[in-house]
Amino acid sequence: MTALLSIKDLVVDFRTRAGNARVLNHISLDVMPGEILGIVGESGCGKSMTALSVMGLVPTPPGKISEGRIELKGEDLLTASSKRLHQVRGKEISMIFQEPMTSLNPVFRVGDQIAESILLHENVTKTEAWERAVLMLEKVGIPEPAIRARNYPHEMSGGMRQRVMIAMALACNPQVLIADEPTTALDVTVQAQIFDLLKELQEETGTAIIMITHDMGAIAELADRVAVMYAGHVIETGSTKDILTDPQHPYTRGLISCVPHLDDQPGDERPFLQEIPGVVPPLTELGKGCTFAPRCAFQTPTCVAGRPDLSHVSEAHSVSCYNLQSVRAS
Numbered sequence: 001m002t003a004l005l006s007i008k009d010l011v012v013d014f015r016t017r018a019g020n021a022r023v024l025n026h027i028s029l030d031v032m033p034g035e036i037l038g039i040v041g042e043s044g045c046g047k048s049m050t051a052l053s054v055m056g057l058v059p060t061p062p063g064k065i066s067e068g069r070i071e072l073k074g075e076d077l078l079t080a081s082s083k084r085l086h087q088v089r090g091k092e093i094s095m096i097f098q099e100p101m102t103s104l105n106p107v108f109r110v111g112d113q114i115a116e117s118i119l120l121h122e123n124v125t126k127t128e129a130w131e132r133a134v135l136m137l138e139k140v141g142i143p144e145p146a147i148r149a150r151n152y153p154h155e156m157s158g159g160m161r162q163r164v165m166i167a168m169a170l171a172c173n174p175q176v177l178i179a180d181e182p183t184t185a186l187d188v189t190v191q192a193q194i195f196d197l198l199k200e201l202q203e204e205t206g207t208a209i210i211m212i213t214h215d216m217g218a219i220a221e222l223a224d225r226v227a228v229m230y231a232g233h234v235i236e237t238g239s240t241k242d243i244l245t246d247p248q249h250p251y252t253r254g255l256i257s258c259v260p261h262l263d264d265q266p267g268d269e270r271p272f273l274q275e276i277p278g279v280v281p282p283l284t285e286l287g288k289g290c291t292f293a294p295r296c297a298f299q300t301p302t303c304v305a306g307r308p309d310l311s312h313v314s315e316a317h318s319v320s321c322y323n324l325q326s327v328r329a330s
Helices: 047-055 082-088 110-121 126-139 158-170 188-205 216-222 240-245 250-257 301-305 324-329
Strands: 005-016 019-031 036-040 063-072 093-096 176-180 208-213 225-230 233-239 311-314 317-319
Touching (some): 019 063, 019 233, 036 047, 036 216, 047 063, 047 093, 093 158, 110 126, 110 158, 126 158, 158 188, 188 208, 188 216, 208 216, 225 250, 233 240, 233 250
Parallel strands (some): 036 208, 036 225, 093 176
Antiparallel strands (some): 005 019, 005 063, 311 317
16 A cells, blocks of 8 residues: 655754754654554654654754655655645644644634634635534534634633644545644543544544654554654554554563553552653764663663664564564563
8 A cells, every 4th residue: 555645764953052953863654544653752752843844844943854755645745835835734734733722823713713724725715614614613522513613712621622623633634634642731531532533533534643642542542553753763663553562672662661550559570650761862962873772771782883773573563673682582
């Protein structure tokens, strides 16, 4: 199957007072039609920057896409004109941002904000755009949508604002939806509702979704495939089942072990909460070796000498690690 969205050897650099920071270092990802790809990793690993690169929203300066290609159905978006990118954003690729209160305009009604996106990309009248905005609010489960469409963002709860963002992102039936931490700061019951809503809408519309999160529970519930990122690199990719039940990279294993289990007891041999020792190194001080080596229990001189490429451990499972045999034996 041909990829709908393909990121190839993408490099993003930022100029800082401490020197050049390579926030994305030759990452490659494919998103297939109708699938949900989860991207996981610690804060600062490059998840959101990957999304901003796809949307053409990398702040320039100080940021710069130095190398690579981002292809939507074969078209390289990095060489597209500003006019073409305006056509793509919201119509072919949409994004749900982390914090809806800062993403929604506080001085416009939510219905107007959804209708604006529809008017920009569709050949409809203002009345038709408003009616469609109300329909989208109904589709995402907001009660009394005709009334709520006239509300301002501050008149809605966090969960309802997030539903408005989803309605806005899906209003023009995009082929790719990027959900960047869509449940940040929401309580667990609302999180579950948002996840169910995304899954339901994805199955209904066939939209491919890139789910960016640090929540392995969300990945287990939603994703078909997973890409694990660390310090600007993709270090492991595979099906959700492979990643969760048979993780190969020490960092992936650490992420999964950090999640507490309901059946854990204080006296168990396995600690109730585990942690990954150390911290992510500054991006201006990354060496030429494996970026995870300083925190890895399986580090060898080879790890420090050079950075491992992604290699296949099965047809659909790839890992960037020199010491897979040691990791598997542990």
